[in-house]
Amino acid sequence: MTAPLRVALAGLGTVGTGVVQLIRQNGDLIAERAGRRIEISAVSARDRNRDRGIDLSEFSWVDDLEQLASNNNTDCVIEMIGGSDGPALDLARKSLANGQSVVTANKAMIAHHGLELAKLAETSGSLLKYEAAVAGGIPVIKGLKEGAAANEIARVYGILNGTCNYILTTMEKHGSDFEEVLKEAQNLGFAEADPSFDIDGVDAAHKLAILASLSFGNAIDFGGVDTSGIRDIMAADISQAKALGYRIRLLGMARIDDGKLFQRVNPYLVPENHPLAHIEGSTNAVVAEGNFSGRLMFQGAGAGDGPTASAVVADIIDIARGDNGTVFASPANQMVAIDRAESGNRKGKSYIRFVVADKPGVLAEITAAMRDADVSIESLIQTEKTDEGNVLISMVTHDATEGDVTKSLASLSSSTSVTGEPMIMHLLSDDD
Secondary structure (H helix, E strand, O other): OOOOEEEEEEOOOHHHHHHHHHHHHOHHHHHHHHOOOEEEEEEEOOOOOOOOOOOOOOOEEOOOHHHHHHOOOOOEEEEOOOOOOHHHHHHHHHHHHOOOEEEEOOHHHHHHHHHHHHHHHHHHOOOEEOHHHOOOOOOHHHHHHHHOOOOOEEEEEEEOOHHHHHHHHHHHHHOOOHHHHHHHHHHHOOOOOOOHHHHOOHHHHHHHHHHHHHHHOOOOOHHHOEEOOOOOOOHHHHHHHHHOOEEEEEEEEEEEEOOEEEEEEEEEEEEOOOHHHHOOOOEEEEEEEEOOOEEEEEEEEOOOHHHHHHHHHHHHHHHHHOOOOOOOOOOHHHOOOOOEOOHHHOEEOEEEEEEEEOOOOHHHHHHHHHHHOOOOEEEEEEEEEOOOOEEEEEEEEOOEEHHHHHHHHHOOOOOOOEOOOOEEEEEOOOOO
16 A cells, blocks of 8 residues: 555644544545545644544644645645635645645635636646535535536536525424524524524525536636525515425526526525425535436535535545546636626516505505516415514516516615515526
8 A cells, every 4th residue: 555645634623523533433444445544644723722522632733824834744734724715725825836735625715716726736736625615525526527527517506505494494394484493593503603604695605606617617706696595584485485386495506698607596486396395404405407417416414524524535535546637627727707697688487575565556556567567477475464564465477587577676666565675586497
């Protein structure tokens, strides 16, 4: 067996310690599959005295990340620090420039700086691996980059944030309100104390930008992801969608429209006969549609120390085997930006929920605004009064351009009958 692969681990949170435990417990099996042993040569974290529940005494402790990046006794650096910039990015840049491979679970860093880091890796002959950055333990990066490499991908989409999916499916199951379920998710550890990164769609947008680049060969364009989250979804929206034969899921959606890149994270109404409608709890699922492979679906745990550590170590095994493929689906110096597609010309059905004053003529006012914008209504449900004395009106439109739907709502912006911003969700279809 060849010499061990020497790895240094920066960041000892739940995933970092999970990596240590996995390498310890499955060391012989990993060595057999990798063709060489994996040895942790050094570790680094902000607090060396913190009790992490595992024995780290056998490892060399390095306080200075600069030293970790320039250590010639290290073949590979595992970056578990987090954050799109700062120490994580500095460590990745310096390690790659020094010829050390880097493994990371940092989706924000890859979404913002992935192309720069890929060029560094391919110039220095090192490797950059990031399987754990998207969908935790699900091998979707490998699936797209390798398994579907011969296919032209029509679109890639899916449930990319377990926190949001847990909240939505719990609301669905119990008829609970958003705030109530969010608090429950925080108590269970599914949501952070500040959950905005998840519930506002940012986390899913980072992952979608990476998946789009892998699918279409474009330079990652996180700034081009049209992003909205789930904080405005009511229990009434969940029940209305169910009555219409749909389930609400936060989806990331990317495709090429007339040579332009369309990327969106938004709550969608998913038909009950679609596989994504049945993804519950904190599970993630990604769908890629290839012109020869057909629909491919990747499903599993999208987070957690075990699944994420599993993906990290799988990347380390690839490095130990000598995998020297490109970082993304194409060489980094061939990846270019693709113009962004405007959503206004996209055509499909939309779900719109209004909160309105309980008085005569309101429904006529709304339907007139729809008519004047060439938006016709397929179905409409009016619910009983809210605690504030308002009424909820929910409708699904016939196929209409998103620009016309926006136009109809703009004409109602000055109405004294409509309270707050209407909630818009798109219906997932085969043509979306």
